[in-house]
Amino acid sequence: MAADLVGRTVTVSAPATSANLGPGFDHLGLAFDLRQAATLRVTETGFTAAVTGEGADTVPRDGSHLILRSAVAALADLGREVPGLALTADNVIPHGRGLGSSAAAIIAGLFAGTVLAGVDPEPERLLGLANELEGHADNVAAALLGGLVIAYPEPDRVGAVSVPVHPELGATVYLPDTSVPTSEARGLLPAEVPHSDAAANAGRAALLVEALSRTPDLLLPATEDRLHQRYRRTAMPESYDLLELLRSKGFAAVVSGAGPSVLVLGRAPSLAGLPEHPGFRRRSLAIGAGARVEPPAAAV
Numbered sequence: 001m002a003a004d005l006v007g008r009t010v011t012v013s014a015p016a017t018s019a020n021l022g023p024g025f026d027h028l029g030l031a032f033d034l035r036q037a038a039t040l041r042v043t044e045t046g047f048t049a050a051v052t053g054e055g056a057d058t059v060p061r062d063g064s065h066l067i068l069r070s071a072v073a074a075l076a077d078l079g080r081e082v083p084g085l086a087l088t089a090d091n092v093i094p095h096g097r098g099l100g101s102s103a104a105a106i107i108a109g110l111f112a113g114t115v116l117a118g119v120d121p122e123p124e125r126l127l128g129l130a131n132e133l134e135g136h137a138d139n140v141a142a143a144l145l146g147g148l149v150i151a152y153p154e155p156d157r158v159g160a161v162s163v164p165v166h167p168e169l170g171a172t173v174y175l176p177d178t179s180v181p182t183s184e185a186r187g188l189l190p191a192e193v194p195h196s197d198a199a200a201n202a203g204r205a206a207l208l209v210e211a212l213s214r215t216p217d218l219l220l221p222a223t224e225d226r227l228h229q230r231y232r233r234t235a236m237p238e239s240y241d242l243l244e245l246l247r248s249k250g251f252a253a254v255v256s257g258a259g260p261s262v263l264v265l266g267r268a269p270s271l272a273g274l275p276e277h278p279g280f281r282r283r284s285l286a287i288g289a290g291a292r293v294e295p296p297a298a299a300v
């Protein structure tokens with residue numbers, strides 16, 4: 001038991017993310033300026049969570065809390081065990097909406113656990129742990145590194161590269177009141193897809209990297225997907241209808257992550273013309289930085 005760590009405190013933050021971005025299923029992620037902050041203190045005994053904001057009524061208050069579990073996993077990976085941890089968090093990322101709340105929680109916990117152990121948060125090690133906890137690498141990679149990220153899991157490691165985004169790129173998210181757990185949305189995907197659909201997505205994902213980084217005018221064709229969105233329609237019919245409506249008007253709309261939020265990408269000024277839509281709250285998002293240690297004052 002690492003009694004030497006008792007009393008250590010750290011405040012960290014990790015961004016909300018949108019995974020997939022249309023054709024980049026499980027591989028592309030984009031981070032936003034909406035951040036999960038968390039303060040963790042090593043205590044003499046017990047695992048506790050004081051939580052306000054999004055999900056405060058539903059998340060556990062003991063050691064099964066996702067941020068605490070992730071911090072413990074990072075410590076264990078370093079061969080350290082702590083007698084207790086006290087978490088304080090004010091959650092601002094809505095849960096189960098496709099904005100990577102679980103990825104931000106996992107990355108915040110892993111980052112905090114590593115810093116509490118006195119070790120530099122080395123991206124590849126954290127990404128491997130995060131992929132195990134989340135089950136897919138796209139939004140944990142973006143939450144860790146920030147900006148636009150291509151994740152590429154390999155048999156013995158998870159790789160990720162950052163790609164510069166076009167300076168005018170903006171994003172607007174349409175948030176419904178309803179949520180769909182990512183596990184449920186993943187359960188709707190078929191085990192096999194037609195070769196032509198896989199080929200189309202491979203081409204569009206390549207085009208999307210060009211569109212996001214250099215040529216935003218290509219975003220509408222570049223965000224076409226045939227591998228996941230339509231299979232998930234039954235779980236989020238209103239989102240799919242909104243997506244089709246926006247695309248018919250020329251906006252590059254996609255299901256954000258596993259949904260049910262709808263994300264629109266484009267040059268920031270062009271997004272000013274986006275319409276309101278009943279049942280959804282519209283919100284502009286700027287591209288965000290990756291996980292980081294915050295000054296203690298950032299804790300709420």
Ligand SMILES: Nc1ncnc2c1ncn2[C@@H]1O[C@H](COP(=O)(O)OP(=O)(O)O)[C@@H](O)[C@H]1O
Binds near residue numbers: 065
């Ligand atoms: N800040 C958080 N603290 C604790 N648990 C969280 C937090 N954020 C997310 N979770 C857990 O992850 C779940 C949502 O994850 P998921 O279904 O993948 O949706 P998404 O990541 O798109 O919001 C929540 O119901 C909760 O169990």
Ligand SMILES: N[C@@H](CCOP(=O)(O)O)C(=O)O
Binds near residue numbers: 018019097098259
């Ligand atoms: N590639 C995953 C992304 C899930 O993202 P989330 O933010 O909805 O958890 C998927 O599409 O299942």
